[in-house]
Amino acid sequence: MNAPDRHVPKAAAAKLLSGNAACAxxxxxxxxxxxxxxxxxxxxxxxERLSTMLPAAGGVxxxxxxxxxxxxxxxxxxxxxxxxxxxxxxxxxxxxxxNIGYAAGAEIPCVIVNVMRxxxxxxxxxxxxxxxxxQTRYGSHGDYPxxxxxxxxxxxxxxxxxxxxxxxELCRTPVILLYDQxxxxxxxxxxxGGRVPVHATRKWASGPREAYKPYxxxxxxxxxxxxxxxxxxxxxxxxxxxxxxxxxxxPETVTRNLGRLYAKLDRHRDLIDSYExxxxxxxxxxxxxxxxxxxxxxxAVDACRAEGYKxxxxxxxxxxxxxxxxxxxxxxxAKAILVPELNIGQLRLEIERQLRDRRVxxxxxxxxxxxxxxxxxxxxxxxxxxx
Amino acid sequence: MFRDAPHFxxxxxxxxxMMPHFLCPGCGHGMALRALLWAIHELNxxxxxxxxxxxxxxAGRLSAYIDANTFHTTHGRPLAYATGLALARPDLHVVVIxxxxxxxxxxxxxLIHACRRNLKLTCLMLNNEIYGMTGGQVSPTTSETRLxxxxxxxxxxxxxxxxxxxxxxxxxxxxxxxxRHVPKLKELIxxxxxxxxxxxxxxxxxxxxxxGRKNDMGxxxxxxxxxxxxxxxxxxxxxxxxxxxxxxxxxxxLAQNNxxxxxxxxxxxxxxxxxx
Numbered sequence: 001m002n003a004p005d006r007h008v009p010k011a012a013a014a015k016l017l018s019g020n021a022a023c024a025x026x027x028x029x030x031x032x033x034x035x036x037x038x039x040x041x042x043x044x045x046x047x048e049r050l051s052t053m054l055p056a057a058g059g060v061x062x063x064x065x066x067x068x069x070x071x072x073x074x075x076x077x078x079x080x081x082x083x084x085x086x087x088x089x090x091x092x093x094x095x096x097x098x099n100i101g102y103a104a105g106a107e108i109p110c111v112i113v114n115v116m117r118x119x120x121x122x123x124x125x126x127x128x129x130x131x132x133x134x135q136t137r138y139g140s141h142g143d144y145p146x147x148x149x150x151x152x153x154x155x156x157x158x159x160x161x162x163x164x165x166x167x168x169e170l171c172r173t174p175v176i177l178l179y180d181q182x183x184x185x186x187x188x189x190x191x192x193g194g195r196v197p198v199h200a201t202r203k204w205a206s207g208p209r210e211a212y213k214p215y216x217x218x219x220x221x222x223x224x225x226x227x228x229x230x231x232x233x234x235x236x237x238x239x240x241x242x243x244x245x246x247x248x249x250x251p252e253t254v255t256r257n258l259g260r261l262y263a264k265l266d267r268h269r270d271l272i273d274s275y276e277x278x279x280x281x282x283x284x285x286x287x288x289x290x291x292x293x294x295x296x297x298x299x300a301v302d303a304c305r306a307e308g309y310k311x312x313x314x315x316x317x318x319x320x321x322x323x324x325x326x327x328x329x330x331x332x333x334a335k336a337i338l339v340p341e342l343n344i345g346q347l348r349l350e351i352e353r354q355l356r357d358r359r360v361x362x363x364x365x366x367x368x369x370x371x372x373x374x375x376x377x378x379x380x381x382x383x384x385x386x387x
Numbered sequence: 388m389f390r391d392a393p394h395f396x397x398x399x400x401x402x403x404x405m406m407p408h409f410l411c412p413g414c415g416h417g418m419a420l421r422a423l424l425w426a427i428h429e430l431n432x433x434x435x436x437x438x439x440x441x442x443x444x445x446a447g448r449l450s451a452y453i454d455a456n457t458f459h460t461t462h463g464r465p466l467a468y469a470t471g472l473a474l475a476r477p478d479l480h481v482v483v484i485x486x487x488x489x490x491x492x493x494x495x496x497x498l499i500h501a502c503r504r505n506l507k508l509t510c511l512m513l514n515n516e517i518y519g520m521t522g523g524q525v526s527p528t529t530s531e532t533r534l535x536x537x538x539x540x541x542x543x544x545x546x547x548x549x550x551x552x553x554x555x556x557x558x559x560x561x562x563x564x565x566x567r568h569v570p571k572l573k574e575l576i577x578x579x580x581x582x583x584x585x586x587x588x589x590x591x592x593x594x595x596x597x598x599g600r601k602n603d604m605g606x607x608x609x610x611x612x613x614x615x616x617x618x619x620x621x622x623x624x625x626x627x628x629x630x631x632x633x634x635x636x637x638x639x640x641l642a643q644n645n646x647x648x649x650x651x652x653x654x655x656x657x658x659x660x661x662x663x
């Protein structure tokens with residue numbers, strides 16, 4: 001139940017906002033100054049809004065020739081020192097993967113929104129899905145860590161967009177914001193005040209230019225970044241590199257550098273981890289869900305409790321790295337876990353991996369419709385009566 | 388023999404820690420790099436404000452040797468990376484180094500749209516007619532009938548005329564030169580660097596090791612000597628009348644216009660909206 005106050009609107013004028021509109025507003029409020037994108041449903045409203053908002057905020061909007069170019073331009077702008085964003089959906093996200101991997105390996109901060117749609121391939125552009133859970137984590141080739149945030153409401157999309165920029169800058173890494181079509185395109189009444197954003201600024205290289213090594217990390221394992229124009233004249237590459245930034249295939253060097261990419265996220269887990277646990281203390285069945293499925297599950301928890309079943313909800317807001325310690329805590333007394341999701345079992349696989357000693361059941365819907373609270377409640381009640 | 392301009396020592400512009408370089412003996416890319424650095428020297432471009440963005444392959448590796456802000460990006464995408472960088476930082480002088488495969492195959496779409504968009508970028512495409520780093524496979528500019536590791540019976544595909552493509556796509560500046568004439572190449576690159584919009588410069592280079600050797604093209608010197616007479620993009624060849632088809636590959640500035648630069652136009656449009 002960490003940071004619950006972020007979800008409590010305080011005195012601010014309430015507005016009717018879609019999730020995508022909240023994302024665009026969050027990007028502006030986080031200090032984003034560059035957006036490159038390519039139209040794709042159901043994410044396009046983010047680009048449309050930012051085409052107006054960004055120039056007004058002193059930033060740049062560009063619609064690129066394709067998804068790959070959009071991701072490349074975002075990384076390029078960030079290398080120039082500007083907070084940068086792109087937004088896409090399933091097929092476009094697949095195309096962006098190589099350059100997302102580049103950003104992870106070369107340690108270039110940026111934010112990528114993926115509004116999931118059904119698949120495989122072109123799939124269902126206007127229907128909800130939660131089938132990109134693994135693609136966000138493992139989409140690009142090679143080993144690399146990834147921060148993925150999975151908000152569940154317009155209000156939370158706004159907050160998590162700001163947090164995505166903060167984490168990207170703090171950890172010098174790409175951050176993915178992952179949500180589904182229902183919360184992207186449904187409008188909700190939200191008041192955006194109340195949260196004090198971190199507004200992290202990038203750690204720029206300073207000090208003697210001769211001694212500077214662009215990938216020599218500070219104690220927080222994040223290297224200060226060279227800003228073009230400041231005189232450091234460094235080299236950035238997607239090849240494995242030493243602290244100098246120049247290519248290296250020295251076994252010890254590449255092992256140490258890749259190890260640091262993982263370790264730097266571990267070092268910042270207190271800022272990265274975010275989750276919500278509802279009525280888990282005495283729960284015999286804990287539902288684990290994200291996005292629109294978690295909102296249906298929240299209703300299902302109340303319905304089950306009203307009938308006397310001890311059911312709780314664990315909702316990872318940070319999807320990757322998975323908040324596994326919090327999950328263990330939330331499921332301490334649970335005999336069974338229910339994972340409702342709009343795919344054939346991606347989140348369930350991760351939960352099974354983490355809770356091997358427990359019964360884990362999935363509730364998977366791939367029809368292009370959201371799971372209803374009644375469907376989840378029925379499954380949870382059945383599971384509760386069996387354990 | 389080419390004579391350096393006064394005070395130009397190419398070593399002043401190279402990263403000594405990257406020496407020795409990895410180029411094969413006889414590779415034309417070294418001369419292309421020399422011409423670029425010479426042009427930068429003569430224009431007195433502040434290297435703290437110089438950003439060089441490259442793709443993948445032999446040409447892509449050149450950025451690492453330049454003592455400036457350098458970015459070795461993904462295959463085919465340097466123009467897209469450079470677009471973001473140049474839009475975010477209009478104070479930087481952004482140069483793109485790309486190869487024929489990088490620029491015309493995997494990156495062909497980015498080239499077309501960079502030409503159309505006319506953002507202030509200088510794109511150097513080093514054309515050695517081959518994928519050198521991956522071992523000599525056919526590229527979009529490999530001349531017809533030539534042997535490569537993936538055209539063992541001779542190349543059956545017509546090759547691209549990159550300059551004709553860039554011109555048709557609306558590039559503000561299009562030029563071509565051969566590494567055989569480094570001072571002329573330097574002058575062409577200088578003109579490209581000074582152009583206020585998108586400048587596309589094709590550098591006709593040579594690959595002795597995995598292209599020339601396979602096609603019995605002789606030493607690197609012999610390859611360089613035939614740059615203008617034997618290399619002829621089929622699009623160009625087909626576009627000229629029969630009596631002229633034996634003429635040399637056209638070099639120099641092939642197209643130039645001064646239509647509005649994209650970044651400035653974008654900023655002006657935003658400012659005009661904000662003023663309303």
